[in-house]
Amino acid sequence: MSVDAATVRRIAHLARIAVTDDEVPHLQGELNAMLAFVEQLSEVNVDGVEPMTSVTPMEMKKRADMVNDGGIADDIVRNAPATDDRFFLVPKVIE
Amino acid sequence: MTDLTSLTLAEAREGLANKSFTSLELTDAHLGAIEAARALNAFVMETPDQARAMARAVDAKIAKGEGGPLAGIPLGIKDLFATRDVRTTACSKILGDFVPTYESTITSQLWRDGAVMLGKLNNDEFAMGSSNETSCFGPVVNPWRRDGSNTTLVPGGSSGGSASAVAALLCMGATATDTGGSIRQPAAFTGTVGIKPTYGRCSRWGIVAFASSLDQAGPIARTVRDSAILMRSMAGHDPKDTTSADRAVPDYEAAIGKSVKGMKIGIPREYRLDGMPQEIEKLWSEGAAWLKAAGAELVDVSLPHTKYALPAYYIVAPAEASSNLARYDGVRYGLRVPGRSIGEQYENTRAEGFGAEVRRRVMIGTYVLSAGYYDAYYLRAQKVRTLIKRDFEDCFAKGVHAILTPATPSAAFGIGEKGADPVEMYLNDIFTVTVNMAGLPGIAVPAGKDTQGLPLGLQLIGRPFDEETLFSLGEVIEQAAGRFTPARWW
Numbered sequence: 001m002s003v004d005a006a007t008v009r010r011i012a013h014l015a016r017i018a019v020t021d022d023e024v025p026h027l028q029g030e031l032n033a034m035l036a037f038v039e040q041l042s043e044v045n046v047d048g049v050e051p052m053t054s055v056t057p058m059e060m061k062k063r064a065d066m067v068n069d070g071g072i073a074d075d076i077v078r079n080a081p082a083t084d085d086r087f088f089l090v091p092k093v094i095e
Numbered sequence: 096m097t098d099l100t101s102l103t104l105a106e107a108r109e110g111l112a113n114k115s116f117t118s119l120e121l122t123d124a125h126l127g128a129i130e131a132a133r134a135l136n137a138f139v140m141e142t143p144d145q146a147r148a149m150a151r152a153v154d155a156k157i158a159k160g161e162g163g164p165l166a167g168i169p170l171g172i173k174d175l176f177a178t179r180d181v182r183t184t185a186c187s188k189i190l191g192d193f194v195p196t197y198e199s200t201i202t203s204q205l206w207r208d209g210a211v212m213l214g215k216l217n218n219d220e221f222a223m224g225s226s227n228e229t230s231c232f233g234p235v236v237n238p239w240r241r242d243g244s245n246t247t248l249v250p251g252g253s254s255g256g257s258a259s260a261v262a263a264l265l266c267m268g269a270t271a272t273d274t275g276g277s278i279r280q281p282a283a284f285t286g287t288v289g290i291k292p293t294y295g296r297c298s299r300w301g302i303v304a305f306a307s308s309l310d311q312a313g314p315i316a317r318t319v320r321d322s323a324i325l326m327r328s329m330a331g332h333d334p335k336d337t338t339s340a341d342r343a344v345p346d347y348e349a350a351i352g353k354s355v356k357g358m359k360i361g362i363p364r365e366y367r368l369d370g371m372p373q374e375i376e377k378l379w380s381e382g383a384a385w386l387k388a389a390g391a392e393l394v395d396v397s398l399p400h401t402k403y404a405l406p407a408y409y410i411v412a413p414a415e416a417s418s419n420l421a422r423y424d425g426v427r428y429g430l431r432v433p434g435r436s437i438g439e440q441y442e443n444t445r446a447e448g449f450g451a452e453v454r455r456r457v458m459i460g461t462y463v464l465s466a467g468y469y470d471a472y473y474l475r476a477q478k479v480r481t482l483i484k485r486d487f488e489d490c491f492a493k494g495v496h497a498i499l500t501p502a503t504p505s506a507a508f509g510i511g512e513k514g515a516d517p518v519e520m521y522l523n524d525i526f527t528v529t530v531n532m533a534g535l536p537g538i539a540v541p542a543g544k545d546t547q548g549l550p551l552g553l554q555l556i557g558r559p560f561d562e563e564t565l566f567s568l569g570e571v572i573e574q575a576a577g578r579f580t581p582a583r584w585w
Contacts (some may be wrong), residue, residue, distance in 0.1 A: 001471070003462070015417060015461040016424070017454055018442035027458065029518060034459050037518045038406040038472070044479050045318065051477035054338075055294050055308055056559060057533030061337050075196035079428035088426050091437045 001039075002032045100264040102113055104321035105362035107267055109361045110155060112313060113166045118157065118167025120413045121267075122150040125169045126313065129265045134585045137250075137260040138488045139174050141214040145551030149211040156209065165328055166209030172267035173257050174215040176202050176312075177301040181212075183323065184305040186230035189448025191429045199301025200333045201270060201312055208328045213266050217256030220450045221420065222277055224334055225523040227255025228510065229452040237285060237507050238263040238581040242323040242548035248507040251281030251523070257315045262581060266359040268316040268325050272302060272307045273409055276503075276527030279539035282315050283502035283552025286541040288322045289315040291527075293560045294350050294534035298333030307338075307414035309408075309531040310579055313565045317576065319540060320568040323347035326562065342560065350563035351570050356390030357484075360563070361498040364527060365401035375501045375551065382499055382553040385575040386568060396495060403479050404529040405521060409474035410463050411532075416453075417460030420443035423448060427519040435479055450533050455517065484533040497568055500526050502552035530556050538565040542576045550579045 003011070008028045012019040019027060073086045082089035099121050102110065110116050126143050146169060153167045177183050177195035181485055184190040198206075206212070219229040226249035227235040235255040237248040239262070250259040254271035258281035261269050271278040273291035282289025290313045297312045304310060314325035327348065332341045362383060367376075383393050425431035425444030432443035449457065463472035490498065513520050530537040536559070539552040553572060557565045 001468075008458075011462045011465070013442075014465060015457050016441040017449065017457065018439075018444055018446035029320075029463070031454055031459055033121050033516065034409060034455075037521075038410055038476075041406050041410075041475055041479055043552070044400070044403055044475075044482065046475060046478040046482070049478040049481050051474050052308075052480040053477075055480075055484070055532075056338075056340065058295065058338070058340065061334075061341070063153075063334070070461055071543070072196070076427075078196055078328055079193050081425060081429070081431035090426055091440055092435070093437055 001035055003028060003035065100128045100483070104267045104316060104324055107168060109455065109566045111162070116212060117154045118150040118460065119147060119154055121167060121216060122146050122169045122213070123214055126267055132263050132265055132585050135238060135259050135263055136233055137217055137235055137256045137263065137265060138171065138214045139184070139186060139217045139232045139256070140213055143180070144182055145209050146213050149376045153209050153211060161258050163207065163209035164324070165205060166574055167211065167214050167425050168209070168267050169211040170204055170205060171216045171257060171260045171269040173212050173218050173272060175218055175272055176270055178202055178212065178215065183215065183217065183303070184231070185221050186218050186232055187448065187450065187453065188231045189423045189430050189445070193428050197301060200298035200335060201302070201329050204328050204331065210328070216260055216269055219253035219255065221416070222253040222272055222274055223248050223416070223452050223456055224252040225276065225280060226413050226513065226515065227252040227519050231450060234367055234510050235259045236510070238585065239285060239507060239549055240584065241273045247510050249510050251284035251507065253277040254281050254315060258282055258287055258289070261285070261287045261315050261420070263585070268314055268321055270312060270329070271315045272310060272312045273531065274305050274385050274412060275531050276524035278313050278315060279527045279537055279552070279554055280503050280523055281539070282539040283550070284507040286550030286581070287315050287317060288319050288538070288540055289313065289327060290322050290538040290565065291530065291536060291564065292326065292356060292562055293536045294328060295338050296330050296536070297581040298331070300333055300334040300335040304419040306412040307419060308415060309412060319566055319573045320348060320351045323351055323566045340560070345563055347566055350457070350566040353567040354390065355386065355571055358391045358568070359494050360386050360391045360393050361396035361495040362393055362567060363396050363398045363401065363498055365398050365502060366500045371453070372505060374545045377503065378551050379499070382542050382572055385572055386499065391573045394495060396490045396498065398529070400479065400486050401480045401529055403534050404483050405525055407476040407479040407483070408523060408528045408532060409478065409543070410472050413456040413460030414464050414473050415460070417457045417464065420453070420457055471524065480532050483529060487533045487535060497564050498556040500554045500556065502526060502554040506547070506549035508553055526554060535559060536562045536565055538569050540569045540572045541579045542572055544579070
């Protein structure tokens with residue numbers, strides 16, 4: 001399988017990465033090189049094989065349902081580019 | 096007094112315990128070495144004040160007989176590990192001047208045991224790379240050069256800063272991470288020892304995530320013993336990482352010097368590649384001969400799905416990366432590039448903040464997870480991964496204790512020499528990536544030099560949670576091959 005220019009733009013949008021028109025042909029070439037490389041997986045017989053979900057067999061641990069952390073709002077907003085009174089600021093989302 | 100930077104970690108530990116020198120003296124010696132080696136670009140942030148303060152505090156503890164297992168040992172920390180109040184960037188522009196308000200579990204365990212932080216080490220951006228050329232701080236230079244040449248070589252990646260700093264004697268050991276070979280390949284390129292532990296052996300909490308089902312941290316060190324000492328402090332269960340293994344941490348150092356007599360060592364025929372340089376072939380046979388001379392038994396084994404590990408990795412790892420890196424949106428931390436809407440702000444921020452390799456991988460990951468392609472790519476790759484793991488299980492079920500392979504298909508290459516074709520760069524990890532796909536432990540030990548005088552490494556792959564056998568076998572190789580230190584030119 002290979003991707004065309006329109007698909008490159010669609011993937012970039014899904015990935016929320018702006019691309020300029022000049023970048024598209026180059027990206028298309030690179031993505032197609034990677035897709036050509038992984039194409040060899042199609043020759044493996046995977047009938048009846050379970051997909052891997054956990055590389056080491058282990059039981060999912062669950063903690064008790066109680067508050068055990070928090071009260072660190074200042075820490076959480078400390079690295080934000082724009083804040084106001086412990087809120088993250090973003091451009092207007094709702095008209 | 097001899098140059099304190101030339102000691103091994105184990106020797107320095109002894110010197111500190113005997114009071115032959117203080118941690119402050121040892122730390123100062125390394126800070127001096129770092130300052131004189133800026134041409135290597137191994138450190139992206141030096142923390143001399145903090146290092147001296149930590150050294151003084153630990154000297155006071157040592158004087159009272161309260162030093163921990165790493166008391167006074169100066170280490171470098173890969174910039175992927177969150178360090179409280181010390182800038183942590185993953186060597187990406189998108190994290191900007193991010194200063195964590197918390198400490199990664201692994202580094203907190205190192206400080207608990209008395210280690211001293213010298214600074215943060217360069218790496219490929221978000222650990223994506225095999226040459227340390229994708230860092231936003233520029234490439235790291237390998238302290239090794241080809242005989243009679245002053246071409247600058249890469250130290251490998253992604254833990255290139257860690258490997259270069261350890262090889263150049265700038266720190267006594269370093270933290271590193273390995274998703275497809277990022278500890279073992281740079282160790283092999285620099286004549287240092289690097290171990291990727293079993294998945295789950297070390298906590299991933301507080302380490303910038305790349306591909307969560309593959310990422311595992313480990314040390315890069317000067318000797319096999321040094322790496323065993325560091326492993327004991329880094330390993331352990333952490334309730335903050337649900338994938339961390341709840342099992343006791345053995346005294347890895349006790350495995351050093353243990354007899355390997357009667358151990359079965361698998362030699363996998365699929366690792367004998369067409370066109371593999373003769374010197375790699377020779378190194379491999381030599382390593383096998385050393386293990387045999389130490390009493391191990393060599394057996395031919397087959398890992399039939401080996402050739403599919405790298406292509407499956409280049410689906411699984413980018414898919415997980417595209418998900419993990421979705422958090423970099425310019426809202427909560429790091430770079431923000433404004434746009435007319437929040438959507439445009441996301442797109443502008445991520446276009447400017449991510450480097451070319453990261454953008455490429457996030458996009459390929461997005462594609463293989465997108466509707467209509469998930470089954471053909473991602474699901475199939477995860478099935479192939481099951482088969483790769485099964486190959487190893489079948490091999491270990493036949494009584495094989497460990498598997499010996501070359502660590503890399505070549506010695507270090509020149510900066511800028513590879514990269515036009517991304518797949519060419521990816522082939523560096525051909526021998527190491529299988530181990531991540533199967534979640535196994537793997538150690539790279541320097542074993543010889545190529546015809547141009549550059550170090551080459553061998554890899555030993557172990558059974559799950561059997562790092563001890565790797566240390567025992569690695570020690571045999573190190574004893575036979577000797578240690579490798581670059582001539583100082585910087």
